[in-house]
Amino acid sequence: MIGSVGASFVLNGCIADKEEKVLENPEVLEDAIENGEGYGRTPAEAARDARLRSKTFFSEHEMETIAVLADMIIPTDNNFGSATDAEVPKFIEFIVKDMPEHQTPMRGGLMWLDHESNSRFQKIFVDSSRQQKIEIVDDIAYPDHVEPTKKQGAIFFNRMRNLVTTGYFTSKIGLECLGYKGNRPNVWDGVPEEVLREHGLAYDEKMLRECIKPEERNEVMNWEEYERTHML
């Protein structure tokens, strides 16, 4: 045989080391993730991320405007922070470099906003009063009710709203605000009883009989027993 075979031996060693820890105790996975670098990138992906991070797209003024708009779209409430608390502007700076199709509409949209504000109030958007900002945004925040002359503004605002909303609800603060409970090792035993009742639904007898019982999940399946009890 010709060629290199080094990789296979490395792989073997790896598996033998890790197996016991990982399999007996899924929580080890969480440790591995916390202590691991990055988020599972291939070398090419990691290099691309680093390249994007090394560049700056928005000017300081643009970032300032984005921050103001972001907090109008997702403000703070009694329990959960705002879009800027969740570092949404930082996400927007990254995403326009990651998806260049956002660049011109975002830059142009921010210019549109300043021009609109200048025309109406002789001030750029960030320097206008809170009431003036609301007047401008109210004109472009409802695409079904927008004056034809302000259509471009509405299209920009829609993009901005999408990015802010998605940036917020994928952040740590946003997930808490949403009440998201998943993404952790657990044992699924069906919809909580009180929720089933609230919706007037129930598991039928067949489901309850057939579905996995939490106490059985650590057993190794016994196929001989299965064959005895099931007609195949």
Place this chain on the structure above:
Amino acid sequence: MHCRFWRAGGGMAANVLAEAGYKIAILEAGPDFDPANPDQITQLRFPYESPRRGAGTTRPFGDFDMAYGGWEIEGEPYTRNEGTKFDWFRSRMVGGRTNHWGRISLRFGPLDFKRKDFDGKGDNWPIGYEDVRPYYDKVDKMIGVFGTMENIPNEPDGFFLPPPKPRLHELYIKKGAGKVGIPMIPSRLSILTKTVNKKRGACFYCRQCSRSCAVYADFSSSSVLINPAMESGNVDLYVNAMVQEVTTDNEGKATGVSYINKEDYQEYQVKSKVVIMAASACSSARILLNSKSRQHPNGLANSSEHIGKYLHDSTGSSRGAVIPSLIGRKRYNEDGVGGMHLYTPWWLNDQKDLGFTRGYHIEYSGGMNMPAYGFGFNMKDQMNYARGEDIETKIARGYGLDLKEDVKLLYGSTVGMSGRGESIARKENYCEIDPNAVDKYGIPVLRFNYQWSDEERKQAQHMNDTFEEIIDAMGGIPLGEKPGAEDDYGLLNPGSIIHEVGTTRMGNDAKTSVVNKFNQAHDVPNLFVVDGGPFVSQADKNPTWTILALAWRASDYIKETMKTGRF
């Protein structure tokens, strides 16, 4: 012996043959991969750990999806004939697409092997359900699949682990579907609700099988088949090895393969007694078509000129809906397993007057999923659907605390339905070598030629009628417009469902097929194809379980033949 591995079939062949003591060389076009390798893990990552919040910029199904590759791979193009469509998904890594697949593990039924007998279209397989059944049984027991005994004639039962209880939206859909006579049964997924051996952990319910499981609780060829094969000590794994062609001797028998090492761009050869192709249906076809010699001027094993022909993928069309009584729902961890807990198998096998002849199953999505890039887009439209025609409320919620509230209200109230159907394999749909293009390794690339027929369009129309029927019956509000004739009833491009098969089809007649009923090339006795290529027809079933069963069956045949030394 050598097998070029990519998908389920290659892993299975390597596993069975390495255990039997044969020396195996596995050639993989991408890097090594193990779902438990901390540098590669994406499981249990939160969206904010990705700067693009899990968007699909570099990986088409999102940052956390475990497929290195996609519809387009830099430096590895493919082309299409004018007026035809085909999208080709490739995953370059040990385990290939099995690292991210949906784990839907369905057996073909007796009808699925003999559809021509029933509707006169396409061709029968040279084998039937009873030939494959013992191998389905072995695959079930070795790998693990949950499900329930249902006694549905063309949906054979197997050796099942217990399924998980349905989620809330699945109970809603089941209730609706039941009213209109559409069945919903526990899905059949290769995920370990109980384990099948001590090397693998049981599912801890994170709903992320698409990220490949670090405790090996789902079926990925990498963790479940390749790892144990490596432990046998009989396997040499060659990674980043881009196979160019199968080499042959003066008699036209396979002698091994030549490949380009992607690291140094040099050409190497591996010699072997037997060559097993498992590069995925189209990649295997490409390699064989590129393996030209004096004895095989049209490519290796291609005296029938059937390699590349009869390419076919599953059909797909989808619809979404809002379930109003789920708006503002109570929060709890609803992850469950990676995929649906209930599905609808094809229920109209006995009807011949539908206007199309092959069936589809329905997959369901929904629930309180983990948000990622795209979550909360187009809120205005979504709330409009949810609230009907109340203009006043539409106006109130463009931004601010109201918008924040709307996102929370709507969360977890939408469901999706996707039909996945059988298309009819046709000779006119094929891949071939493009005479005008090579990839960056100098290897001639594939050119696709594929068009749907009215059979598939009418089937997609029926899917959409069914979706609306179910949505209506469960009191849901359909999202978006119902696709019509002008957009082929929402039928996705061929290739999109990533079930492409048929390019080296199986048959008894060497003039109209490429391999025999043991996946052995008619022309080259020491050459086997164990991916989706040998499929005569693909049923509405996801192909993986049948690929695995046939690969095991072919491996047993290879073992027997090796004993007698007849290659």
